[in-house]
Amino acid sequence: MHLPTRARLIRLPATLALLSLLPGLAAQPAAPVAQRPAARPAPVPPVVSPELHSDGRVTFRLRAPKATVVTVSGQFQKGPAAMVKDDTGLWSVTVGPIPSDLYEYSFNVDGVSMIDPGNPAIKPMRNPRTSILEIRGEPPLLHDFQNVPHGRVSLHWYASQALGRRRPLQVYTPPGYEANATTRYPTQYLFHGSGDNEATWVAHGHAHWILDNLVAQGRAQPMIVVMLDGHAVAPGASTDRNANVVAFERDLLQDVMPFVAANYRTREDATSRGIVGLSMGGGQSLTIGLKHPDRFAWVGGMSSSVGGAAELLGDGTALNRQLKLLWFACGKDDFLLKANQDLAATMTARKIRHEYVETEGNHSWPVWRRYLADFAPRVFQATK
Known part of the structure; x- marks a missing residue:
């Protein structure tokens, strides 16, 4: 008597076996694997400029990593003062001591004059280009805010x-x-x-x-x-x-x-x-x-x-x-x-x-x- 050939048993992975039973799902693309969000860069600390010191000196700072030459000019000195860049791209220089008063100053970055972005005090002008350095007097100067009645x-x-x-x-x-x-x-x-x-x-x-x-x-x-x-x-x-x-x-x-x-x-x-x-x-x-x-x-x-x-x-x-x-x-x-x-x-x-x-x-x-x-x-x- 001729016996039928014995069927071969094939073991499939569970996932593929399930898809074989649900052909409608087999046509759908696999969902992407969720990715971990990229780490945020460390926050850059705010630049403090100008910084007034107790001895009357003043430090100016400017973050400009790609700049090659940066100077600061102001009514408190003759000629520009060269600033030095550190390994983080922060330029700085300390000048003075500077007498108490109110002065204009500006940065020059590779030949371009600009205000100090770290200082909100800007001199009102048609084309603003200078920042304000205020060094209060002790005792107060006549133009300083004093404890008197105000208009x-x-x-x-x-x-x-x-x-x-x-x-x-x-x-x-x-x-x-x-x-x-x-x-x-x-x-x-x-x-x-x-x-x-x-x-x-x-x-x-x-x-x-x-x-x-x-x-x-x-x-x-x-x-x-x-x-x-x-x-x-x-x-x-x-x-x-x-x-x-x-x-x-x-x-x-x-x-x-x-x-x-x-x-x-x-x-x-x-x-x-x-x-x-x-x-x-x-x-x-x-x-x-x-x-x-x-x-x-x-x-x-x-x-x-x-x-x-x-x-x-x-x-x-x-x-x-x-x-x-x-x-x-x-x-x-x-x-x-x-x-x-x-x-x-x-x-x-x-x-x-x-x-x-x-x-x-x-x-x-x-x-x-x-x-x-x-x-x-x-x-x-x-x-x-």
Whole structure:
């Protein structure tokens, strides 16, 4: 009798055996194996810059692993200081000791100037490029925050009809302005230099604290201070400085002064108005003040770009009668020194009553803060 061939038994792995029983599942792709997430890189510690030391020295730092040459420049030293890179790509240098004051500084990285990214204090400018180093005095300096009554700084936007666009301005009101609801105050117009803006006198000049401290010491009259943008010609529209002065004058007289009078309790006679500025703003204040002594009885300039101010002097008879004070100052190392000396000589020759002061220093904010501290106590005072 012929017997059938015996079937072969094949043992399959359990998984394959299951798939063979469920053909619908066999067509599905296998699920990917879960992967462990990649380890996160260790956090980079924040860069501390600038770091002030108790002996007056200051350490500056910048993380720039791919840079080849890094320096720091500031008003506290002559020339740039070379920084050194460690094995983590952190550049640093310690300079000083530096006298207490408020300074501008910047880094230069392979030929590119930049602010300090570790420092939130940046000088307000049209094109910001410098950081602020503040070294408080002990005892406090006049521009330092002190434990005295403080005024208020308000930011406004106004529609300039003269210029056809909206513009910003900042207004300081003295301590007690809100409480003394019926008191009217004199007004000081305070202008910045080329490249800066309406915020620079507060953020970097500390004009509000200078006024607070002077008033608390009984050295200055409580006053309203108006700070507006000195760049009246739109960027790129003109490089003619005279065109900017003309546009700025229109904006000031036609728009800013009426705005201030409508929103603040000002006294509206000429003896209750002052006008002063630095560098470009000094040229604006002298030019406008000398043209309009019927509006401004207190006129000043700091390291002024005097331009055509001498052409506005006349014989001085009217100016001597109308102006309470004509004051301007310049540092002995300032590049505008000769122009200011010539203006003072012209005033003397024409018998125009004025005060011209030469001081130590160059064309920089440490000088201009001192000038504001000299000028502010002189305005709105009784005169002989």
